[in-house]
Amino acid sequence: MNLHIKLYSPEKMPAPHGYSQLAEITGSGRMIYLSGQVAEDLNGNVVGRDDLSAQTHQVFSNIGAAMEAAGGSLDNLVKLTVYLKDISQIRKFREIRDRYVNTDNPPVSTTVQVVLDAPEWLIEVEAMAIIPNDNQ
Numbered sequence: 039m040n041l042h043i044k045l046y047s048p049e050k051m052p053a054p055h056g057y058s059q060l061a062e063i064t065g066s067g068r069m070i071y072l073s074g075q076v077a078e079d080l081n082g083n084v085v086g087r088d089d090l091s092a093q094t095h096q097v098f099s100n101i102g103a104a105m106e107a108a109g110g111s112l113d114n115l116v117k118l119t120v121y122l123k124d125i126s127q128i129r130k131f132r133e134i135r136d137r138y139v140n141t142d143n144p145p146v147s148t149t150v151q152v153v154l155d156a157p158e159w160l161i162e163v164e165a166m167a168i169i170p171n172d173n174q
Contacts, residue, residue: 041065041170045143057147061116070167075100076159084158094134110169115145117166125151
Protein backbone atom coordinates (compact mmCIF):
# COMPACT_ATOMS: atom_id res chain seq x y z
CA MET A 39 0.00 0.00 0.00
CA ASN A 40 1.33 3.42 -0.91
CA LEU A 41 1.63 6.13 1.69
CA HIS A 42 -1.05 8.79 1.51
CA ILE A 43 -0.91 11.97 3.60
CA LYS A 44 -3.96 14.18 3.68
CA LEU A 45 -3.53 17.55 5.41
CA TYR A 46 -6.76 19.50 5.63
CA SER A 47 -9.09 21.76 7.58
CA PRO A 48 -12.78 20.75 7.70
CA GLU A 49 -15.28 23.46 6.83
CA LYS A 50 -16.98 23.07 10.22
CA MET A 51 -13.80 24.07 12.09
CA PRO A 52 -12.25 27.52 12.53
CA ALA A 53 -10.08 28.66 9.63
CA PRO A 54 -6.40 28.17 10.52
CA HIS A 55 -3.64 30.73 9.88
CA GLY A 56 -1.08 28.94 7.74
CA TYR A 57 -1.51 25.41 9.09
CA SER A 58 -3.91 22.49 8.66
CA GLN A 59 -6.30 21.25 11.35
CA LEU A 60 -5.91 17.53 10.55
CA ALA A 61 -3.21 15.18 9.33
CA GLU A 62 -4.58 11.85 8.11
CA ILE A 63 -1.94 9.27 7.23
CA THR A 64 -2.59 5.89 5.62
CA GLY A 65 -0.28 3.38 4.04
CA SER A 66 3.33 2.57 4.77
CA GLY A 67 6.11 4.95 5.60
CA ARG A 68 8.50 5.97 8.33
CA MET A 69 7.46 8.28 11.17
CA ILE A 70 10.21 10.79 12.02
CA TYR A 71 10.24 12.64 15.35
CA LEU A 72 12.62 15.59 15.52
CA SER A 73 13.63 17.10 18.84
CA GLY A 74 13.17 20.81 19.39
CA GLN A 75 15.47 22.84 17.16
CA VAL A 76 16.87 26.19 18.21
CA ALA A 77 18.86 28.81 16.31
CA GLU A 78 22.30 27.24 16.63
CA ASP A 79 24.76 26.60 13.83
CA LEU A 80 26.98 23.51 13.46
CA ASN A 81 29.43 24.90 16.04
CA GLY A 82 26.71 25.55 18.62
CA ASN A 83 26.79 29.32 18.10
CA VAL A 84 23.51 31.22 18.41
CA VAL A 85 22.43 32.65 15.07
CA GLY A 86 20.44 35.89 15.04
CA ARG A 87 20.71 36.99 18.64
CA ASP A 88 17.66 39.27 19.31
CA ASP A 89 16.35 38.61 15.75
CA LEU A 90 13.37 36.25 15.49
CA SER A 91 13.47 36.22 11.69
CA ALA A 92 17.12 35.11 11.58
CA GLN A 93 16.51 32.55 14.32
CA THR A 94 13.48 31.13 12.51
CA HIS A 95 15.51 30.77 9.29
CA GLN A 96 18.21 28.88 11.23
CA VAL A 97 15.65 26.63 12.92
CA PHE A 98 14.12 25.64 9.57
CA SER A 99 17.61 25.15 8.13
CA ASN A 100 18.29 22.69 10.97
CA ILE A 101 14.94 20.95 10.41
CA GLY A 102 15.70 20.71 6.69
CA ALA A 103 19.09 19.13 7.44
CA ALA A 104 17.41 16.57 9.70
CA MET A 105 14.81 15.72 7.08
CA GLU A 106 17.54 15.30 4.46
CA ALA A 107 19.52 13.01 6.80
CA ALA A 108 16.37 10.87 7.19
CA GLY A 109 15.91 10.67 3.41
CA GLY A 110 13.12 13.23 3.16
CA SER A 111 12.49 16.95 2.89
CA LEU A 112 10.50 19.72 4.51
CA ASP A 113 7.57 18.59 2.33
CA ASN A 114 7.33 15.49 4.56
CA LEU A 115 6.48 17.54 7.67
CA VAL A 116 3.08 16.70 9.16
CA LYS A 117 3.27 18.37 12.61
CA LEU A 118 5.10 21.36 14.10
CA THR A 119 5.13 22.42 17.72
CA VAL A 120 6.42 25.97 18.01
CA TYR A 121 7.68 27.47 21.25
CA LEU A 122 8.02 31.26 21.13
CA LYS A 123 9.58 33.43 23.81
CA ASP A 124 7.21 36.25 22.78
CA ILE A 125 3.88 35.17 21.28
CA SER A 126 3.28 38.71 20.00
CA GLN A 127 5.91 37.87 17.33
CA ILE A 128 3.82 35.04 15.84
CA ARG A 129 3.14 36.92 12.58
CA LYS A 130 6.86 37.31 12.00
CA PHE A 131 7.32 33.59 12.63
CA ARG A 132 4.50 32.69 10.22
CA GLU A 133 6.01 34.86 7.49
CA ILE A 134 9.31 32.96 7.68
CA ARG A 135 7.70 29.53 8.21
CA ASP A 136 5.70 29.96 5.01
CA ARG A 137 8.96 30.17 3.03
CA TYR A 138 9.83 26.63 4.16
CA VAL A 139 6.60 24.62 4.35
CA ASN A 140 4.16 23.66 1.63
CA THR A 141 1.58 26.43 2.08
CA ASP A 142 -0.93 24.55 -0.10
CA ASN A 143 -0.86 21.65 2.40
CA PRO A 144 0.80 23.01 5.53
CA PRO A 145 1.56 20.74 8.49
CA VAL A 146 -0.69 20.77 11.53
CA SER A 147 0.72 23.10 14.15
CA THR A 148 0.57 24.31 17.73
CA THR A 149 2.29 27.46 19.01
CA VAL A 150 2.80 28.39 22.64
CA GLN A 151 4.67 31.08 24.56
CA VAL A 152 7.34 29.68 26.86
CA VAL A 153 10.53 30.43 28.75
CA LEU A 154 13.30 28.72 26.78
CA ASP A 155 16.40 27.09 28.22
CA ALA A 156 18.81 29.84 27.15
CA PRO A 157 17.94 33.54 27.31
CA GLU A 158 19.27 34.21 23.78
CA TRP A 159 16.90 31.70 22.19
CA LEU A 160 13.69 33.27 20.88
CA ILE A 161 12.20 30.14 19.29
CA GLU A 162 12.29 26.36 19.39
CA VAL A 163 10.45 24.06 16.96
CA GLU A 164 9.73 20.35 17.26
CA ALA A 165 8.67 18.46 14.15
CA MET A 166 7.12 15.21 13.05
CA ALA A 167 7.30 13.90 9.50
CA ILE A 168 6.18 10.90 7.48
CA ILE A 169 8.57 9.69 4.80
CA PRO A 170 7.20 7.19 2.27
CA ASN A 171 9.01 3.83 2.26
CA ASP A 172 9.96 4.40 -1.39
CA ASN A 173 12.14 7.39 -0.26
CA GLN A 174 14.66 5.07 1.44
